Amino acid sequence: MTALAHDRYCDEILFQTDRLRETLKDADLAARVPSCPDWSLRELVVHVGGAHRWVSEIVRTRTTEELPDEDVPDADGPSGDDPAALDAWLAEGAAATAAALREAGPDTALWTWAREQRTAFWARRMAHETAVHRADATLAAGTGFEVAPDMAADIITEWLEIVSFAQSEGDPEALELRGGGRSLHLHATDVPGAEWLIEFGEDAFTWRHAHEKATVALRGPLTELMLAFNRRQKPDEGGLEVLGDRGLLDFWLERAAFG
Numbered sequence: 001m002t003a004l005a006h007d008r009y010c011d012e013i014l015f016q017t018d019r020l021r022e023t024l025k026d027a028d029l030a031a032r033v034p035s036c037p038d039w040s041l042r043e044l045v046v047h048v049g050g051a052h053r054w055v056s057e058i059v060r061t062r063t064t065e066e067l068p069d070e071d072v073p074d075a076d077g078p079s080g081d082d083p084a085a086l087d088a089w090l091a092e093g094a095a096a097t098a099a100a101l102r103e104a105g106p107d108t109a110l111w112t113w114a115r116e117q118r119t120a121f122w123a124r125r126m127a128h129e130t131a132v133h134r135a136d137a138t139l140a141a142g143t144g145f146e147v148a149p150d151m152a153a154d155i156i157t158e159w160l161e162i163v164s165f166a167q168s169e170g171d172p173e174a175l176e177l178r179g180g181g182r183s184l185h186l187h188a189t190d191v192p193g194a195e196w197l198i199e200f201g202e203d204a205f206t207w208r209h210a211h212e213k214a215t216v217a218l219r220g221p222l223t224e225l226m227l228a229f230n231r232r233q234k235p236d237e238g239g240l241e242v243l244g245d246r247g248l249l250d251f252w253l254e255r256a257a258f259g
Helices: 007-024 041-061 084-106 117-140 147-168 222-229 246-255
Strands: 036-038 182-188 195-200 205-208 218-220 242-245
Touching: 007 084, 036 041, 036 242, 041 117, 041 246, 084 117, 084 246, 117 147, 147 195, 147 205, 147 222, 182 222, 182 246, 218 222, 218 246, 242 246
Parallel strands: 182 218
Antiparallel strands: 182 195, 195 205, 218 242
């Protein structure tokens, strides 16, 4: 399974934002978000909308250095508690981000916090950021969550790439994800080929798409698998099952919890 096309990510930023806006209708914006307990639903929305505006400004200006938060116009959301103003602000930011990314195309060189220093990184990251935080919002609002299978699979793959990058950069928790002879298998039972084998080497972990016996396996529907792997639900919820060493799965989830 490969990354999606640049235009598809731009489409998904808009699509996921629109679904998030639907989730917010008639929701209590003061409700706590179970998967992000430090945030209210409104604070979650401001985080998403602020991230959209930050990336939009990075792409628009083609900056090659990290952009300070204070240099991002209107990133803190509307003042007051008017849900309509928050909705309009969220939609406006997503539209500006998608438009900036489309105009730049996937290969424009600019700053990112990762190894890949081009616009393609931000298109993918913002599509996934918006989708996963929409899942957070549905938990707070008590509504259901669905995402296209190729998006769910790509979210898992990107997170593995992010954790691997963090390990290579010396993140203390990511550095603990090693130790030969252990492995973790993610197996989506409803989408052919949606499987990942994570192998712990002596110096680092590696991953590949494979169906092989592992120290521990997490298997079940792809969307639920993605949510659990991103710590949005427990590994034994949503029709998932854990086979083998549950402690190793917990070890991974605890140390890949940054970001």
